[in-house]
Amino acid sequence: MGKIRVAIVGATGHTGGSVVNGLLEEGSFVVAALVRPMSIEKPIVGALRRQGVEVREADLEGPEEELVRALNNIDVVISCVRESKTQQQDQISLANAAKIAGVKRFVPCGFGVVAPPTGVMRLRELKEIVYNHIKKLWLPYTIVDIGWWYQIAFPRLPSGKVDYVAMGIADEILGGGNVPSAITDLRDIGRYLAKIIVDERTRNKMVFAYNTVMTQNQIYDLMEEISHEKLERNYLYQVADNTIYDRVSECRLSAASSSTDPTTSHPLILAEHKLSWGIRGDNNPDYAKYLGYLTSKELYPDFESTPFGDYLRSVIGGTSEGRTWGLQD
Amino acid sequence: MGKIRVAIVGATGHTGGSVVNGLLEEGSFVVAALVRPMSIEKPIVGALRRQGVEVREADLEGPEEELVRALNNIDVVISCVRESKTQQQDQISLANAAKIAGVKRFVPCGFGVVAPPTGVMRLRELKEIVYNHIKKLWLPYTIVDIGWWYQIAFPRLPSGKVDYVAMGIADEILGGGNVPSAITDLRDIGRYLAKIIVDERTRNKMVFAYNTVMTQNQIYDLMEEISHEKLERNYLYQVADNTIYDRVSECRLSAASSSTDPTTSHPLILAEHKLSWGIRGDNNPDYAKYLGYLTSKELYPDFESTPFGDYLRSVIGGTSEGRTWGLQD
Numbered sequence: 001m002g003k004i005r006v007a008i009v010g011a012t013g014h015t016g017g018s019v020v021n022g023l024l025e026e027g028s029f030v031v032a033a034l035v036r037p038m039s040i041e042k043p044i045v046g047a048l049r050r051q052g053v054e055v056r057e058a059d060l061e062g063p064e065e066e067l068v069r070a071l072n073n074i075d076v077v078i079s080c081v082r083e084s085k086t087q088q089q090d091q092i093s094l095a096n097a098a099k100i101a102g103v104k105r106f107v108p109c110g111f112g113v114v115a116p117p118t119g120v121m122r123l124r125e126l127k128e129i130v131y132n133h134i135k136k137l138w139l140p141y142t143i144v145d146i147g148w149w150y151q152i153a154f155p156r157l158p159s160g161k162v163d164y165v166a167m168g169i170a171d172e173i174l175g176g177g178n179v180p181s182a183i184t185d186l187r188d189i190g191r192y193l194a195k196i197i198v199d200e201r202t203r204n205k206m207v208f209a210y211n212t213v214m215t216q217n218q219i220y221d222l223m224e225e226i227s228h229e230k231l232e233r234n235y236l237y238q239v240a241d242n243t244i245y246d247r248v249s250e251c252r253l254s255a256a257s258s259s260t261d262p263t264t265s266h267p268l269i270l271a272e273h274k275l276s277w278g279i280r281g282d283n284n285p286d287y288a289k290y291l292g293y294l295t296s297k298e299l300y301p302d303f304e305s306t307p308f309g310d311y312l313r314s315v316i317g318g319t320s321e322g323r324t325w326g327l328q329d
Numbered sequence: 330m331g332k333i334r335v336a337i338v339g340a341t342g343h344t345g346g347s348v349v350n351g352l353l354e355e356g357s358f359v360v361a362a363l364v365r366p367m368s369i370e371k372p373i374v375g376a377l378r379r380q381g382v383e384v385r386e387a388d389l390e391g392p393e394e395e396l397v398r399a400l401n402n403i404d405v406v407i408s409c410v411r412e413s414k415t416q417q418q419d420q421i422s423l424a425n426a427a428k429i430a431g432v433k434r435f436v437p438c439g440f441g442v443v444a445p446p447t448g449v450m451r452l453r454e455l456k457e458i459v460y461n462h463i464k465k466l467w468l469p470y471t472i473v474d475i476g477w478w479y480q481i482a483f484p485r486l487p488s489g490k491v492d493y494v495a496m497g498i499a500d501e502i503l504g505g506g507n508v509p510s511a512i513t514d515l516r517d518i519g520r521y522l523a524k525i526i527v528d529e530r531t532r533n534k535m536v537f538a539y540n541t542v543m544t545q546n547q548i549y550d551l552m553e554e555i556s557h558e559k560l561e562r563n564y565l566y567q568v569a570d571n572t573i574y575d576r577v578s579e580c581r582l583s584a585a586s587s588s589t590d591p592t593t594s595h596p597l598i599l600a601e602h603k604l605s606w607g608i609r610g611d612n613n614p615d616y617a618k619y620l621g622y623l624t625s626k627e628l629y630p631d632f633e634s635t636p637f638g639d640y641l642r643s644v645i646g647g648t649s650e651g652r653t654w655g656l657q658d
Contacts, residue, residue, distance in 0.1 A: 116461065116464050116465040117461045117464060117465075118458075118461040118462075118465070119461065119462065119465045120465065129447075132445065132446045132447040132448065132457075133447075133448065135445045135446060135619075135620060136445040136446075136447070136448045136449065138616060138619060140619075204619050204621070205621075287467060290464075290467060290533050291464060292533070292534075292621060
């Protein structure tokens with residue numbers, strides 16, 4: 001039996017880059033990247049080629065038969081498209097083509113926090129439309145969610161030591177800061193995928209692959225312990241939790257009036273994530289199991305993930321990869 | 330430990346009647362029926378009382394706190410509401426109340442054929458909205474589908490012998506008549522439920538409880554064998570399968586213009602069912618397993634269901650219960 005042939009959409013993004021690295025490291029996959037015609041000459045695509053990735057031209061909005069041809073001989077498709085509505089919906093034609101091409105497993109864009117299928121996060125609802133389309137096609141699939149990234153889960157320090165890499169997203173503590181939420185090193189995603197996509201137990205299932213579960217207060221404690229700095233704790237939505245719902249409603253109204261403008265959709269995505277993992281507490285293994293996910297802890301008890309403390313030490317020590325971890329486009 | 334307390338919504342309908350009978354026969358349940366205030370004096374409700382059912386007044390469209398009170402001490406709620414959009418949506422407030430009342434398992438209205446969550450049957454989509462709401466609430470649930478009823482799966486005979494009970498729904502053969510589809514005796518539904526609702530394996534899962542799988546041609550063959558009559562086979566949508574899609578589209582247009590009128594919604598429901606189980610072939614155990622269902626054959630291999638041949642012999646012999654099997658409202 002030859003190597004398993006995997007096609008990745010969005011190989012030049014954060015998640016896609018992790019997947020490319022994880023699969024190549026593992027060694028038993030032939031990796032192809034589906035790249036839009038307009039991007040085919042970009043330096044980043046050249047970098048993929050030098051890594052040993054086969055680059056195939058494919059336009060998700062182009063004719064179906066061309067997409068089917070681009071998937072010729074492919075065993076597994078992994079879709080790491082972006083958060084926009086257009087990119088999420090493009091997966092419909094990708095799934096149709098995968099069905100015709102005889103793809104044996106389709107991994108649609110999940111790679112997010114655990115959340116209910118509808119009613120809390122618009123991004124999750126967009127994904128649900130794709131999942132339901134896959135089910136209508138009777139296309140073999142695996143949905144993989146990975147929680148929140150290490151890379152955006154820690155706050156800045158008063159000394160400014162981590163400003164070279166911190167995004168500022170964790171500078172607010174949601175509610176009382178005591179809601180457990182699952183976090184994962186972005187760089188481990190691909191290593192999880194290398195196991196998941198060849199695992200018969202995960203066929204037609206949802207998988208929650210995460211490294212550890214922590215509250216925001218625990219993360220702040222750990223940062224203080226490693227850095228020997230005292231952190232200010234900026235509690236948001238603590239007194240009246242309902243204000244987060246107002247914030248989400250405001251963002252929904254702005255986003256509805258301009259559904260393709262990232263300056264309105266991005267605040268909505270952030271506000272809804274904060275509501276889901278920070279207040280409701282959706283992003284944890286118990287709720288995931290209730291929703292039907294298998295978890296990486298049960299499937300791969302021996303998986304060696306990067307401990308969050310080790311990651312934070314590299315960040316505070318100034319040796320982290322910075323904001324441009326992995327490949328960018 | 331006392332008996333398990335089960336509240337049934339729609340206890341006077343076909344499915345609800347089967348559930349009442351099945352649970353009472355089993356003997357380890359206290360059965361309550363939630364009945365609308367306007368129906369509380371109906372003779373059929375008196376019949377329920379005489380069976381040993383506790384009747385509780387409850388208005389699904391009334392205040393939430395009253396609904397919570399009506400669910401006091403209830404362990405399991407089984408919702409056998411009707412097919413209308415209003416009745417399906419009423420389950421949202423029922424689920425909210427069940428969550429507050431601490432109900433340990435909620436069985437929403439499934440009790441249908443296996444079909445993809447969206448894109449094929451509007452009725453299935455209405456149910457999906459309820460299922461997703463339940464998941465958002467983190468309310469323990471079991472979804473049960475049962476396939477197509479024996480009672481509407483057989484055609485009329487030239488002699489007229491079965492006209493006292495046949496509904497005429499099976500007088501057309503869909504496509505070539507060779508699509509396998511799962512069928513179940515309406516009277517067995519409650520007996521399945523008596524097992525499913527106390528089974529830890531079915532918590533937060535979908536279950537496909539069915540008696541047997543047959544094609545329409547096999548059903549016609551069996552009818553001929555038992556009756557010694559020759560059946561005409563009226564193949565529909567055989568040459569150009571696409572006409573079923575046109576029929577569904579026409580029905581959708583009519584139904585959209587008057588969403589509460591059963592004379593437009595009923596033809597749509599029928600046309601979509603025919604497309605799903607007769608042409609697409611959704612209503613079978615393999616597709617159910619792909620969609621995540623556990624099946625009764627795996628869960629309860631020793632379950633003694635009524636063989637379809639036995640049922641047909643009683644129908645042809647003139648001893649079937651007729652169109653009014655079970656209780657009616």
